[in-house]
Structure formats: structure tokens, C-alpha cells
Amino acid sequence: MPRTIIIVAIALATSLCVSAKDFRIGVLYWSSNIEGQVAMAKGLESEAKKINALSKKKSTPGVKLIKYVAGDGENGVENQIDQMNRLIDIDKVDLIIVQPTDNAALVKPLKRANEKNIPVIAYDQYILEGKLTSYITSNNYQAGYLVGEYLGSKFSSKYEIKLILVEYPLVSSTVERVDGFFDALTENGKKFKILKTYQAVEPVSGKKAGKQIVKDFPDKGSIDVIFTINDGGGISIVNEINKAKRTEILVGSIDGDPVSVKNIKNNRSTVIDSAQFCGDIGRKSMSVAYDKLMGKKVPKKILIPTFPITKETMSRYTGWMGAVPISFEKPWKKGVFWNSSYKTYK
Structure with a gap:
């Protein structure tokens, strides 16, 4: 085989490997004591499993979830600020999905994510300032x-x-x-x-x-x-x-x-x-996140009945x-x- 063909073949194989690399998605949950929120998390993670099963068949990128739970009360609010900053600075994620514990507390971390071009999708609650890629919640x-x-x-x-x-x-x-x-x-x-x-x-x-x-x-x-x-x-x-x-x-x-x-x-x-249709909130949050990472246009807001x-x-x-x-x-x-x-x- 001519040397140029070998080089092209190696380059093509390398490109395919890179394109199929799993996306790193940071997920910030609020509480593990509120059952509706637990159901939202189950819906999100079931959709992630579905995406990964399909990605293996199609040789497309899958998703790897880096998950944190904030917890209840004032400590939970402070925990989530630290967790979001960690996703940005240490975990080096491609996208963040968050259920905010407080409308205002995550404004600074959201703006930091915006500066680093990390898309952020919020579900259940929104964040007062900064740019959200999408917001999914119940009506x-x-x-x-x-x-x-x-x-x-x-x-x-x-x-x-x-x-x-x-x-x-x-x-x-x-x-x-x-x-x-x-x-x-x-x-x-x-x-x-x-x-x-x-x-x-x-x-x-x-x-x-x-x-x-x-x-x-x-x-x-x-x-x-x-x-x-x-x-x-x-x-x-x-x-x-x-x-x-x-x-x-x-x-x-x-x-x-x-x-x-x-x-x-x-x-x-x-x-x-x-x-609420809690599972659907989680499923749609995950599917919108994956569509965004795959270069598709996603809605700014979805209200679930x-x-x-x-x-x-x-x-x-x-x-x-x-x-x-x-x-x-x-x-x-x-x-x-x-x-x-x-x-x-x-």
C-alpha cells in the first residue's frame, strides 16, 4: 500500500475515534429527599442509558455523567455553587445540566460557564441572570x-x-x-x-x-x-x-x-x-443536552403539562x-x- 494512502487511512481512523468520544456532562441535582426530584433524576439517567445504547450501535458519541447532589437547606445552596465551579474548573465538562437550589445563587457560576462557552441547561428552576442554553420545567x-x-x-x-x-x-x-x-x-x-x-x-x-x-x-x-x-x-x-x-x-x-x-x-x-411528569422533565433535559452537543438547534424553553x-x-x-x-x-x-x-x- 502506498505511503500516502496509509497516512490518509490512519488520519481517518483517528478522526472517527475522536468523533465518537463520549461527551462529559456535569449534572447538578438538588435533593435526594424530595421524591419528585429523585424521579426527575431517574428520568435523566434512563435517557442517558438510552443514548449510550444507541451510540454503541451507531458509533456516535455517548455520554459520561459527572454527578453531584447539593442537599437541602442553606448548606445545599452553598454546596451547589461549589459543585458548579468544580465542574467548570476541575471536571472540565462539555455541558452542565442543573436543577438550581436557588434562583439567584448560581448567577456567578453560570456567567463563568458562559465565559468558557460551556452550555448550561436548567430544569425545574431557572437562574435569574446569565445565559441558559435551554430551560425545561413543568407548567x-x-x-x-x-x-x-x-x-x-x-x-x-x-x-x-x-x-x-x-x-x-x-x-x-x-x-x-x-x-x-x-x-x-x-x-x-x-x-x-x-x-x-x-x-x-x-x-x-x-x-x-x-x-x-x-x-x-x-x-x-x-x-x-x-x-x-x-x-x-x-x-x-x-x-x-x-x-x-x-x-x-x-x-x-x-x-x-x-x-x-x-x-x-x-x-x-x-x-x-x-x-408533574417528573420522569419526562429529566428525560427531556438529557435529550436536549445531547442534541446541543451534537450540533442541533434546541428550544430555549419547554413547559411540560x-x-x-x-x-x-x-x-x-x-x-x-x-x-x-x-x-x-x-x-x-x-x-x-x-x-x-x-x-x-x-
Whole structure:
């Protein structure tokens, strides 16, 4: 074989090896104690396995995940800042996928990633400043709206609903849920009074809030409704009000945790839970990341619909890891259909 042909053949083989090299993707998870977030992680990693299986067949690049978990509370916020900087400076990743613990805390690390041309994809929450390649999340406004609409349907428009709000204003998703909830009450002509506001987003803070709620409002009939912005804290609140035998209180929550679904089924305080399709959030985050690394154009934002689990709709729900069902008429609002569509923003 002529020498020039051998050189060309070696160069071609080298090029193929380089092109099929696995992408290094940094993944920053928030919590391992909030079950919905664990389901998102499972969805993300299942999609990574699918990509790697296909890459072997097609001789295309696979993905290697470099994973960190921030943890809960203030320590989790600080941990995630350090972890993101580590991905940029030490781990030398090609792309970062992050579930932010705080909307503002990762602004500096995001801007550093931007300077180094490392694409960053956020899921569940966004980051206030800096450039995100893509943002994938549930339609959180829809989630809150569905809860407000359903709970409001339980009361006459002449009645003033006595309401407890359990919020977590540090991240975008929970703020949007609160906005949707109150818009639904207002737009459907419901009167309400916010008795008090508490903060909870995971089991420890939820238990603390639940104990305080029954202490602050010990009399039966003093509370009509509790709206909790997620099941991470909400399930513990339901446990506490049931210990206090406050079964007259209606609870609406968001996430679709199996424990919360069981509470609805067993008439245990919770009457509606706007469920996320957590697995799909993770799967889409991973698939968008891979498309970006493969040079494809990706959407700036994807909103995944949320499902209103009530006793009337429970049989239609496919679970955290399932596919989004087809649209149906809302049992509590005749002639109005649940919106099952994804929203994609270019």
C-alpha cells in the first residue's frame, strides 16, 4: 500500500475515534429527599442509558455523567455553587445540566460557564441572570391554577375562604404555582382571606410548618383550605393536621407523590394534587443536552403539562414516570378541558 494512502487511512481512523468520544456532562441535582426530584433524576439517567445504547450501535458519541447532589437547606445552596465551579474548573465538562437550589445563587457560576462557552441547561428552576442554553420545567402556573380552580369549586362565590398558604419563594417554580393558584380563585370569582403564610419545601420544614399551623389555629373550622406548593413539605403537613384530627381542612398540593395520591384515594385531607411528569422533565433535559452537543438547534424553553389528580380523575393518571395522557373535560368545570399540550419556545 502506498505511503500516502496509509497516512490518509490512519488520519481517518483517528478522526472517527475522536468523533465518537463520549461527551462529559456535569449534572447538578438538588435533593435526594424530595421524591419528585429523585424521579426527575431517574428520568435523566434512563435517557442517558438510552443514548449510550444507541451510540454503541451507531458509533456516535455517548455520554459520561459527572454527578453531584447539593442537599437541602442553606448548606445545599452553598454546596451547589461549589459543585458548579468544580465542574467548570476541575471536571472540565462539555455541558452542565442543573436543577438550581436557588434562583439567584448560581448567577456567578453560570456567567463563568458562559465565559468558557460551556452550555448550561436548567430544569425545574431557572437562574435569574446569565445565559441558559435551554430551560425545561413543568407548567407550574398551570399546576397552581388547577389547584385553585378545584378548591374554589368547593365553595360558594359568596363565601370567604379561610386560607393558609405554604410557600417557598426562593425558586421560580414555586412562585409561579402561587401565582396560578390565586389567579384561579380570582378569575373564578372566589372570595378568600389569607390567614397566615408559612414556608416549607421538604419533610423537615413541612413537619415544622404543620405543627405550627395547628398550634396557631387550634379551633375546628378556623381553616378551610391549606395550599402547599409541593409534596416535599405538604405530605408532612397533612400528617400533622391528621394527628390533630383536623379532618375538616381541605388540602391542595403539587407534585403527584404516590403518598399524596394515596391520601386523596383514602379521603385523608388532600383533595387535589397537580402532578408533574417528573420522569419526562429529566428525560427531556438529557435529550436536549445531547442534541446541543451534537450540533442541533434546541428550544430555549419547554413547559411540560401538569395533571390534576382528584378522586374523579385518578384513573387517568399515568404516574411520575409515565406519558402525558390525552385531554379530557374537567369534572368540576363542565365544558372546560384539561390542557395536555407541551409548550415549546424557540
